[in-house]
Every structure is written in structure tokens, then in C-alpha cells.
Amino acid sequence: MRLEIVKYPAPILFEKAKPVTEFDGKLKTFVENMFDTMYAASGLGLAAPQVNESTRIFVMDCSAGKDSNQRIALINPQIIEVAGEQNGDEGCLSFPGFFEKVSRANQVLVQYQDIDGKEHRLESVQLTARCILHENDHLDGKVFIERMSPIKRSIISRKIKKLVKQGEW
Numbered sequence: 479m480r481l482e483i484v485k486y487p488a489p490i491l492f493e494k495a496k497p498v499t500e501f502d503g504k505l506k507t508f509v510e511n512m513f514d515t516m517y518a519a520s521g522l523g524l525a526a527p528q529v530n531e532s533t534r535i536f537v538m539d540c541s542a543g544k545d546s547n548q549r550i551a552l553i554n555p556q557i558i559e560v561a562g563e564q565n566g567d568e569g570c571l572s573f574p575g576f577f578e579k580v581s582r583a584n585q586v587l588v589q590y591q592d593i594d595g596k597e598h599r600l601e602s603v604q605l606t607a608r609c610i611l612h613e614n615d616h617l618d619g620k621v622f623i624e625r626m627s628p629i630k631r632s633i634i635s636r637k638i639k640k641l642v643k644q645g646e647w
């Protein structure tokens with residue numbers, strides 16, 4: 479089932495999300511719905527606050543459905559280590575139509591729980607690392623324009639205000 483994606487500046491996008499404590503059927507259904515929503519919107523990642531749930535969950539698939547090994551749900555993720563730097567275009571399902579250069583770490587080691595509550599560690603580089611850092615920011619109430627220069631940020635927020643006024647956002 480597809481869920482509704484909330485757009486910037488919905489207040490939930492600025493809240494710190496709460497940890498998941500119950501690894502039950504409800505969680506499994508929610509995670510499945512998150513995958514359905516992400517694929518339907520052609521996104522590589524989706525965090526729970528983007529579908530109006532302030533919990534520490536995100537799903538991702540940097541192969542966009544081509545490699546089932548890359549379809550991963552990360553619950554209560556924790557960034558253990560980052561290294562290097564990359565600068566590349568980034569988009570966000572809560573900012574449809576906006577793609578901007580964002581600087582991120584190039585390597586990430588993340589610890590997380592799967593839908594059964596089992597702990598895992600994942601080492602990633604480049605696009606997958608970018609995706610993990612972007613989605614993890616959502617769980618801390620941070621959106622990607624906050625990783626941009628103040629000028630770029632104000633240009634985007636002005637454009638969005640205009641779109642809202644025109645009823646196109």
C-alpha cells in the first residue's frame with residue numbers, strides 16, 4: 479500500500495524521530511508500505527518522517543529495483559564512522575523536482591536493526607553512503623537544504639513558497 483509523502487516544510491520533517499521498540503507485524507507492514515511508496519515515487523530512499531511517522535526507520539534501494547540485495551530497511555540506524563568526501567547531485571521525495579549539489583562523506587559504516595530486531599553493520603561508499611547519510615538526517619529532523627549554502631537554501635525555500643502560493647506544491 480502506498481503512503482502519502484509529506485513535503486517540505488511539514489513540521490514533522492524537523493522533529494527528532496523516536497526509536498523503534500516493537501518488532502511486530504505492524505512494523506513489517508509499515509516497512510512494506512514504505513518500500514511500495516518509495517518505488518512508486520522512483521526514490522532511492524525514504525525515511526519514516528516523510529510518510530508522517532516520527533520513528534527511526536528508513537528504507538533504501540540504490541539499484542532502483544534492479545538488485546534485490548540492495549533493498550534494505552534500516553531500523554534504529556546509528557552512524558558509527560564516516561570518511562572521505564563526495565560532492566554530487568541529490569534529490570529528496572519531500573522536495574519533488576529539486577536536485578542540488580550536496581557535499582557528504584564518501585564512506586559510511588552504519589549499525590542498524592532489521593525488521594526482526596537483529597543487529598547488522600553495513601559498510602558503504604559513494605551513492606549508497608550518500609543515501610544513508612541523507613535518510614539518517616531525516617531521522618534527526620534535518621532536511622538536505624540544511625546541508626547547502628545559506629544562499630542556495632534561501633533560493634530553494636523562496637521557490638517553494640512561490641509554488642505553494644500558486645497551489646502547485
Ligand SMILES: [Zn+2]
Nearest residue numbers: 569570571572
Ligand atoms: Zn529526503
